[in-house]
Amino acid sequence: MAHRRRLLVIGAGPVGLEAALHALPLGYEVRVLEAGRVGENVVSWGHVPMFSPWEMNCSSQGLGILGRQGVRPFADGRAAPTGREYVARYLLPLRSCPPLLGIVQERTRVVAVSRDATLKQDRPGDRARALRPFRVLAESGVRQEIHEAEVVLDVSGTYGRTRELGNGGIPAPGEKEAATCIDRGVPDLEVPRVAARFAGRTILLVGAGHSAATSAVALAALASRHPRTRILWSFRSTRVPLYPRVPEDPLTRRDALCAGANRLAQGSDPRIEPYPGSFVESIARPRSSARARLEVILKTGGRLRRERVDRIVANVGYTPDASIHSELQVHLCYATCGPIKLAAALLGEDGGDCLSQVQPSADRLSNPEPGFYILGAKSYGRNSTFLIRAGLEQIRTVFAALAGDPRLDLDVARLGHRPKRAGAAAPAVRPPGGDRVPAARG
Ligand SMILES: Cc1cc2nc3c(=O)[nH]c(=O)nc-3n(C[C@H](O)[C@H](O)[C@H](O)COP(=O)(O)OP(=O)(O)OC[C@H]3O[C@@H](n4cnc5c(N)ncnc54)[C@H](O)[C@@H]3O)c2cc1C
Incomplete structure (x- = not known):
């Protein structure tokens, strides 16, 4: 046999x-x-x-x-x-x-x-x-x-195996120390315990793939229910629109997501501030208090910008x-x-x-x-x-x-x-x- x-x-x-x-x-x-x-x-x-x-x-x-x-x-x-x-x-x-x-x-x-x-x-x-x-x-x-x-x-x-979020794809200085404040998937904001981490906070979203688009749309919806929420959206690309649409896209959910994310990436919602062509240079976590905010340096168009955020959503692939x-x-x-x-x-x-x-x-x-x-x-x-x-x-x-x-x-x-x-x-x-x-x- x-x-x-x-x-x-x-x-x-x-x-x-x-x-x-x-x-x-x-x-x-x-x-x-x-x-x-x-x-x-x-x-x-x-x-x-x-x-x-x-x-x-x-x-x-x-x-x-x-x-x-x-x-x-x-x-x-x-x-x-x-x-x-x-x-x-x-x-x-x-x-x-x-x-x-x-x-x-x-x-x-x-x-x-x-x-x-x-x-x-x-x-x-x-x-x-x-x-x-x-x-x-x-x-x-x-x-x-x-x-x-x-x-x-x-x-x-x-x-x-998520990639690092720092400029050039290597870890940003401080990224490792800030790990507990970084979500690397698409957070499920329908779960009250998860939503509570983001509602009313300042969030930095990094990335421009479909996961980032999903997070951007979900965070915008959360912000409309919790108006004190502020979202900074950092992505490398300067392409407009950010997500090219497929003519007569048979994947209708993809098309709707891209259309929604494109509007947000062009600044249609005052609670989401898009930063096209930007990179995360460094993240600092003040040691004084567990609740202290992260200090993030973004490089945008060759200029450095300092922002304080509560959490980071890294959808970088x-x-x-x-x-x-x-x-x-x-x-x-x-x-x-x-x-x-x-x-x-x-x-x-x-x-x-x-x-x-x-x-x-x-x-x-x-x-x-x-x-x-x-x-x-x-x-x-x-x-x-x-x-x-x-x-x-x-x-x-x-x-x-x-x-x-x-x-x-x-x-x-x-x-x-x-x-x-x-x-x-x-x-x-x-x-x-x-x-x-x-x-x-x-
Ligand atoms: C948010 C999101 C939405 C998506 N939507 C779609 C969609 O609509 N349609 C679609 O077709 N695709 C979609 N994808 C892509 C999707 O992930 C893949 O199409 C699908 O999961 C690929 O299947 P896979 O079996 O190749 O890999 P995976 O689903 O990643 O499965 C790999 C498996 O291997 C296991 N594994 C890993 N390492 C080891 C190891 N060392 N030893 C043993 N086991 C191991 C893992 O636990 C896992 O169960 C989406 C992805 C994401 C992130």
Whole structure:
């Protein structure tokens, strides 16, 4: 009987879970190691309404499995859930159903990946490295364990690793000491305990991505209820409008958010003071009293401006953790920290609209280390335009490459309106080391 190949997934976010789901019918022995709980990162921003509707966030297989258990995550596929709803109604039920039941090992953090009896510098770029299995070191509480696998998918995201807020992306002097006064996610201002930290205070918001837009709109709403609230919004860009609109944007929530944030960035609300082209030079926390305000120096147009604020919301983006695979032959982009070939393709795009991005070829997703793939949000590195829908397409591409059949189509992203390709019909699945079997359909 043919030996079943072992496939290890790092991270049980949306893309990791879907990858595991798609590996199982292909005959892999699958294990998912998750540092926290299933959907941990999505739950961290779970109060935020998603841009993408249900039908873009779920695979047809996932919905098929849930359907057979009588679970229907949504009534209208064009409606968009909050992150929390998406985890509660889709990811968690999926984790608890066969075939994923018992596959995910939660509270287990992968620390490092290497190859058996092989060092980073051995056989550079040689496919023969694949003759040795991966050795994956994971920690679960105080326990450390080694897992072996022939294929490793690093789908560990970037969300937990926030960047520094100082000028030039390094820590501002005093940033570390002010840590307890800095929120690095999108605060949930609907929670009274959280809102109380901001209401009636002076807040510095830093950043100009979609998270910063969400925070700006939410803080403006809070300020309208608590008029003593004052918000300073610092961002590097001087572009007007700050958030370019996508003509006839099919992601209507994104469009509404951008329109609202653009108005605030242009000074439409007297309680929000925008500082375009500005940088945080330093943060000082007077030691005299725990309640003392922070003194922040902003550099704007070459001039320094001193402001006293109570709290800082730093929405300045995330960066991937390269330490996990530092003993493997992985080629990263020096600008985005994503895998080089995909990064080059993404950098070649203008505008960065996440709905009109390059389709990932197997070559773009591969790197010098055979059998090791970085997928999901982490594959985009510091580029923040990743959507789950792109991850579903990556899964299709990677499993086709692993099966050695570019026409293999698991119909992963049918509900995400993936463009059909010529020759993708009539799929058949070749399990690793086994016979051909009919493709699994949801
Ligand atoms: C505010 C906000 C709103 C967003 N809205 C949307 C949206 O509307 N639509 C959309 O498609 N995308 C949206 N995104 C992007 C979204 O985060 C991703 O599309 C999605 O979460 C990516 O899934 P993933 O599985 O690649 O990574 P993640 O969801 O980040 O999951 C990674 C998982 O890996 C685990 N992990 C990390 N390190 C380790 C380790 N060392 N060992 C083991 N496990 C580990 C984490 O705990 C986590 O569970 C949004 C992001 C933010 C911040």
